[in-house]
Amino acid sequence: MTNRTLTRRDFLKVAGAGAAGAATLGAAGCGTFTSQLTQLPEEYLPSGGSRMNVVLVIIDSLRKDHVGAYGSRTVKTPNLDEIAKGSLRFTRSYPEAIPSIPARRGIHTGIRAFPFRNWEKWYSEDVGLWGWQPIPRDQTTLAEILSEEGFYNLFVTDTLHQFRPFYDFHRGFHAFHFVRGQERDFFRPQTSESKKKIEEALIGGPNASHAEEIMLQYYANTLGRGREEDWFAPQVFLKGMEFMEAAKGSQPFFLTVDVYDPHEPWDPPEKYTNMYSDGYGGPEPVTSSSGTSDWMTEAQLERMRALYAGEVTMMDAWLGNFMQRAEELGLMENTMFVFLSDHGHAFGEHGYAGKVVTALYPELTDIVFMIKHPQGKGAGQTSDFFVSTHDVTPTILGSLGVEPPAPLQGQNVTPLLEGGEPEEARPYFTAGYHDHVWARDDRYAMFARYDGAEAKLFDLENDPKMDKNISSANPGVAKKMFTDYVLKDAGGPLPSY
Amino acid sequence: MHRLFGFLVRWAGLLVVPGGALWALSPIGASISETAFGTPNVFWKLFPSAPLLVLVGLVGLQLRQSGGILEKAGFWLASLGLVLVVAGGTGLFWLGLDDTFIMTAPAYRSFRLGLLLLGAGAILFGVAAPRDGDLPTWGLLPFVVGSLCGLVAFIVDLGSFGTVLWMLFGLGWVWLGFSLAVDGLLSWRAGRSSRGGVAEG
Numbered sequence: 001m002t003n004r005t006l007t008r009r010d011f012l013k014v015a016g017a018g019a020a021g022a023a024t025l026g027a028a029g030c031g032t033f034t035s036q037l038t039q040l041p042e043e044y045l046p047s048g049g050s051r052m053n054v055v056l057v058i059i060d061s062l063r064k065d066h067v068g069a070y071g072s073r074t075v076k077t078p079n080l081d082e083i084a085k086g087s088l089r090f091t092r093s094y095p096e097a098i099p100s101i102p103a104r105r106g107i108h109t110g111i112r113a114f115p116f117r118n119w120e121k122w123y124s125e126d127v128g129l130w131g132w133q134p135i136p137r138d139q140t141t142l143a144e145i146l147s148e149e150g151f152y153n154l155f156v157t158d159t160l161h162q163f164r165p166f167y168d169f170h171r172g173f174h175a176f177h178f179v180r181g182q183e184r185d186f187f188r189p190q191t192s193e194s195k196k197k198i199e200e201a202l203i204g205g206p207n208a209s210h211a212e213e214i215m216l217q218y219y220a221n222t223l224g225r226g227r228e229e230d231w232f233a234p235q236v237f238l239k240g241m242e243f244m245e246a247a248k249g250s251q252p253f254f255l256t257v258d259v260y261d262p263h264e265p266w267d268p269p270e271k272y273t274n275m276y277s278d279g280y281g282g283p284e285p286v287t288s289s290s291g292t293s294d295w296m297t298e299a300q301l302e303r304m305r306a307l308y309a310g311e312v313t314m315m316d317a318w319l320g321n322f323m324q325r326a327e328e329l330g331l332m333e334n335t336m337f338v339f340l341s342d343h344g345h346a347f348g349e350h351g352y353a354g355k356v357v358t359a360l361y362p363e364l365t366d367i368v369f370m371i372k373h374p375q376g377k378g379a380g381q382t383s384d385f386f387v388s389t390h391d392v393t394p395t396i397l398g399s400l401g402v403e404p405p406a407p408l409q410g411q412n413v414t415p416l417l418e419g420g421e422p423e424e425a426r427p428y429f430t431a432g433y434h435d436h437v438w439a440r441d442d443r444y445a446m447f448a449r450y451d452g453a454e455a456k457l458f459d460l461e462n463d464p465k466m467d468k469n470i471s472s473a474n475p476g477v478a479k480k481m482f483t484d485y486v487l488k489d490a491g492g493p494l495p496s497y
Numbered sequence: 498m499h500r501l502f503g504f505l506v507r508w509a510g511l512l513v514v515p516g517g518a519l520w521a522l523s524p525i526g527a528s529i530s531e532t533a534f535g536t537p538n539v540f541w542k543l544f545p546s547a548p549l550l551v552l553v554g555l556v557g558l559q560l561r562q563s564g565g566i567l568e569k570a571g572f573w574l575a576s577l578g579l580v581l582v583v584a585g586g587t588g589l590f591w592l593g594l595d596d597t598f599i600m601t602a603p604a605y606r607s608f609r610l611g612l613l614l615l616g617a618g619a620i621l622f623g624v625a626a627p628r629d630g631d632l633p634t635w636g637l638l639p640f641v642v643g644s645l646c647g648l649v650a651f652i653v654d655l656g657s658f659g660t661v662l663w664m665l666f667g668l669g670w671v672w673l674g675f676s677l678a679v680d681g682l683l684s685w686r687a688g689r690s691s692r693g694g695v696a697e698g
Contacts, residue, residue: 040524040657040660040661041524041525041527041528041657041660042656042657042660043524043527043528043531043537043660044523044524044527044650044654044659044660044663045609045654045659046527046537046538046541046544046586046589046590046605046608047537048589048595048602048604048605048608049602049605049606049609050599050600050601050602050605050606051599051602052599052600053599249596251595251596251599252599333600334599334600374600375600
């Protein structure tokens with residue numbers, strides 16, 4: 001063994017070298033340790049782990065009662081029904097804010113759009129509904145969080161309101177694709193030929209001029225369609241399949257497929273309409289002109305319902321193709337799917353057609369919400385938890401074990417997949433649509449104006465379709481629901497614009 | 498030939514210096530890779546070279562030691578950890594194992610498990626080595642501190658602070674190698690003076 005005795009001189013040499021090294025580091029900018037910390041990379045571990053892929057499917061305007069798994073006996077949705085067998089299906093699901101854009105704000109951020117504070121209309125052509133605005137810059141999106149976690153994010157949609165870059169719904173996605181041409185998307189110039197097609201449409205009702213504007217643009221956008229693949233839902237799901245194939249090599253991935261159908265206008269290929277209607281010869285009621293429905297004959301209303309049902313079935317068929325492709329790609333065992341709609345649509349029930357602010361009945365407020373876990377958790381089961389659009393982000397993050405950078409207002413409902421309960425009980429639920437609010441608990445549903453006026457109350461135990469307004473006989477209940485539920489959730493009096 | 502092999506084995510322990518330095522610099526490497534290529538994975542592909550160098554160096558160190566049970570346990574634990582880190586990194590970034598088995602993530606799990614074993618093994622090795630072997634105490638003490646820092650950073654992701662701990666872990670190995678070199682130099686000088694003394698006598 002060698003003599004390892006360290007002499008004083010040797011120690012000084014070593015210590016001197018160490019001190020010189022430390023001095024060099026100091027000169028290189030170590031300065032204050034705290035400030036240096038902030039400049040150091042935050043990542044020192046590679047990303048990875050048991051990170052399943054996530055596919056989020058948002059279906060616009062899909063009524064809950066038009067899905068077989070939710071009890072529809074007339075509308076054919078074999079693929080959604082099959083998905084339901086392998087999913088946890090929520091029976092009391094509602095958007096926290098209506099319609100499309102406010103609902104999507106909640107979906108993408110986990111933060112409620114209701115009670116629509118600080119709302120402003122962003123440009124002259126924009127929809128003038130409270131809460132209809134871009135995702136606020138200070139809110140982080142699900143895609144941004146997952147991007148930080150190493151997910152490859154993809155987004156495909158034909159929901160036209162998201163196309164303007166400042167709306168920010170594409171934030172955090174590595175690739176996004178907008179399928180152009182839905183509704184009043186200023187996609188193609190109107191021509192004499194496209195304008196002529198307006199004669200085929202049934203235009204009328206309380207918002208006839210707006211409906212006509214929409215249809216003139218829609219016909220310009222869709223002129224010359226031939227194959228079924230030219231319709232919007234097929235285009236969206238086909239692009240979704242293409243993205244899914246590409247993403248397979250970049251797992252884990254987060255794919256959002258946001259399909260606008262069965263939103264109006266309703267003009268599915270004939271084979272789908274023929275499933276629900278025959279012998280109709282008049283102008284097509286392709287849009288509802290939101291308001292009272294008494295401007296249409298019963299035959300026209302029936303035809304409108306058939307067109308809608310046809311569009312639901314077409315969307316379902318292409319959703320089935322999409323799921324089939326996921327299966328072929330071998331993604332079912334490592335991918336969680338979340339399916340939900342953003343709101344419904346009235347077709348003459350309660351005397352209204354469309355999305356009428358003052359008619360917050362089940363046909364408008366009830367949505368589809370299902371979670372299909374790759375390990376079959378919760379498969380074939382149901383939950384009556386009041387789940388909502390703003391629960392999507394915390395649920396997806398929770399299922400991946402990812403902590404959000406800031407507290408979210410929605411809840412992680414993944415414990416329900418394993419028979420547990422979410423962190424906080426939700427004995428009631430509230431929602432907002434423009435200048436109206438809605439609330440429900442186990443017994444009652446109520447909707448009213450933002451200041452509590454014009455309240456309508458319904459006993460859900462005896463009247464689940466909300467046909468009989470009992471507010472005058474129970475003024476205390478409606479007032480209590482407004483105060484204890486709506487104002488409490490809103491954190492005080494509601495704004496008005 | 499035999500002497501050359503003996504020499505190589507004796508000084509293989511010095512490989513912990515480049516290995517530790519690469520380890521310490523790896524967060525910066527990942528950051529540069531992110532900036533240059535849009536992904537840190539280009540760097541992570543190269544990262545297994547750091548634990549591989551440390552592994553060879555550790556074997557070299559162990560071969561110098563007479564070694565007690567604790568030190569041997571530390572050595573084997575750390576070696577297993579390093580093997581898992583190398584295997585995990587290779588599986589993750591070269592073979593794409595987790596792309597196929599994403600739910601089980603065998604490569605990533607191996608990598609993280611390897612880090613834990615490495616941290617624990619290094620601490621054990623560093624604590625036991627001065628008692629059992631011939632590595633200098635002044636080299637081992639900072640090494641143990643560095644290993645402890647590493648273990649903390651391996652257990653939980655601590656962001657920027659974790660980066661500092663991660664770098665200290667690498668620097669601990671550098672310091673250990675440095676102490677070995679200094680010790681070797683001193684021994685060589687002592688040996689030369691002792692031989693010189695005989696000649697003069």
